[in-house]
Amino acid sequence: MSQIDEAWGAGPSLRYEDLAKRFRPLFAEIEKGAVSRETGRILPVAEINSVKEVGFGALRLPESEGGFGATLPEFFNLLIELSAADSNVTQALRGHFGFAENVVNTAPGGFRTRWSERIAKGEIAGNAWTEIGNASQATFATHIARKGANLVLNGTKYYTTGSLFADWIDVGATGLDGEAVTVLVRRDDPGVRVVDDWDGFGQKLTASGTTIFSNASVDPIDIVLDDDKFRYAAAFYQTVHLATLAGIGRAIAKETALAVAARTRQFSNAAGPRSSQDPQILQVVGRIRSNAYAAGAIVLQVAASLERAYAGHFAGNAEAEERANAVAELETSQALGVVTNLVLEASTILFDTLGASAVKSSAALDRHWRNARTLSSHNPRIYKDRIVGNFAVNGTPPPYQWRIGETPTAVSTAQTGAAPAAA
Template sequence: MSQTDAGWGAGPSARYEDLAARFRPAFAEIRATAVARDGARRLPHSEIAWLKEVGFTTLRLPEAAGGHGASLPELFNLLIELSQGDSNVTNALRAHFGFTEDVLCSTSPEWRARWTGRIAAGETIGSGVSETGEAKVGQFDTILRRRGAERVVDGRKFYTTGSLFADWIHLSAQDEDGAPVVAAVSTRAPGVAIVDDWDGFGQALTASGTAHFTGVVVELDWIKPDPARFPYAMAFFQLVHLATLAGIGRAAAEDVARLVAERRRVYSHGNAARTGDDPQIQAVVGRVRGNAYAAGAIVLKAAEALQRVFEVRRDGADPTGPAALADVEVNQAVTVVTNLVLEATTGLFDALGASAVKEGLGLDRYWRNARTIASHNPRIYRDRIVGAFAVNGTAPPREYRVGSA
């Protein structure tokens, strides 16, 4: 069924349905086992492998380089669809798609060609940026040192989302002089150990735990020549979270509609002999679906802003202004989208009876996952950032970093 026929609106391009058709069988398989996987806490190794097999991880590469040449709005719409299946899988691939943007925007032809080839071959990249140690904001405890002619890294990273499933870890560190270093380190390199010790009540299958680097030799061609990230990086990573939330909303809306249609028990103080005919119940289902629809529409509108920055950067112009405006668009979407989806994933229970809380249905995972995602990069600051822009023309911060004060 097309997205339009499902009532979610047309995709972001004329070719979108043809592009999405390649991946929807994998999305459906992922969704079919999501509840059981969540209950058993089984990590989605197989599910990510399915996506690699059908070329999902090469979406943004040009067709001539072995990819699909997907635009950013096409990518984000597909991430919404994937998140309908399992938001854990989307989050596990977030760093990979961000690294791909870094490759596409790299000023180094050699770096760009090397990593385009690896991504086209199906290799994937996980996250190794955040830390929970005592490093101050803007600094890292993970250090790259010289050892003769070699470069060796030592340190520990947390929130290493996707790295347990990946071939490479996108590592942020600093050298002995405190200068920033960005590298892609093989997950199979001696001295790399990735531990699934993430114990959050939501997004539990993303392997967002700890990665240890102990005397890891970093090959020189693993080190990014320019440590700066792509110009729309902050907006991109936040919008992946919003796309994931929109997909959770769609899944919740479809589940509550199906369960209402199947429900046979009614209340004596209800409004119909069949739950599906009760206008109050229908209104609850409609609100859940409306919230999900609005969340998706907002995500796709913000994705257009990112596409504009990408095109400005690709054409050789200064992307600073368009990147700041893209940050504004995404920031002003954060609270709205999270509120819509949190409301939907709570309100859906009003359309069902007490049996809806049974673990076998897994409906609680929608709220747990949405609440967990909404806690990343705290949304309480986003409205203030947008307000500062609206009142004083203040550009959003170019980086969001965490550390000790």
């Protein structure tokens, strides 16, 4: 059944349905085991291997390089469908999708050829950027060093989403001369240890825990200056979250409708003999589905802005590219709070359509709120609202990148116990 037939609206292109048909059987298989994996805390190793086998990780590669040549709207619409099956799988692949996007933005040459060939073969990259504890905002403690004639990587990362399932790990680090770099290391390198110690209450199966690098081998060709990465990266990574949230919204709509249709027990003070004939229940189900519909539509609008930023990268007009990047970041920021609210509301009011049996752990309906709340905590929406407001009022462009960690002021205050002086 097409996306139009299911009333989710038209796909982002005339060829979208043909592209989606390749992957929908896989999505259906992933969906079948989503609840049992959640309740049993079974990591989606087999599911991600299946994703690799069908080439889903090569969606954005041009067909001439072994991929599917998907546009960004097509790509994000497919992520919505995958997330409706199991949002853990999408989140676990987020780091790979960002790395692959950087590859398709890279000019022809050794780096692009090397990595496009690997991606086309089904290899995927995990993510290792964030450092916790007293990590600095300004620099990474994880660093590249010389060991004899070779380069090695040392450091510890957390929130290394998807690295446990990956062939490679994309690491944010400090280079030999103190510069900010990213570097790719093999997941199976003897100097790499990935620990499944993620203890978040949501997205439990993404293996977003610790990765330790102890003299892990580094190939100089795989070191990239941070400033050379694609400029709309922050907007891209955030839109992966938005697509995942929209997919969660669709999963909520589907599971709620099925549960209401199957329910035979009814309250004596209800407005109908069965939940499926109760206008008050149907109204809530309709609201849930409408929230999911709106979330998906917003994601596709944002994806179109990213497609313009991608095209601008190759247009040879630096001013136009800068403008397209800023607009993409703003559109993403404008969408964040709205999509988050739509899906969080749907994940809460679904319980108004069902009885107390819906809160059983075996039903795993709570996973939708937990997953949505976890995703929407990554980049706080209050900051996005401020950034959008600052643009609307003062014309201030948005920041493209951000980091989390201690600021010099915070470190000084913590050490002295004194509050910073007023400006």
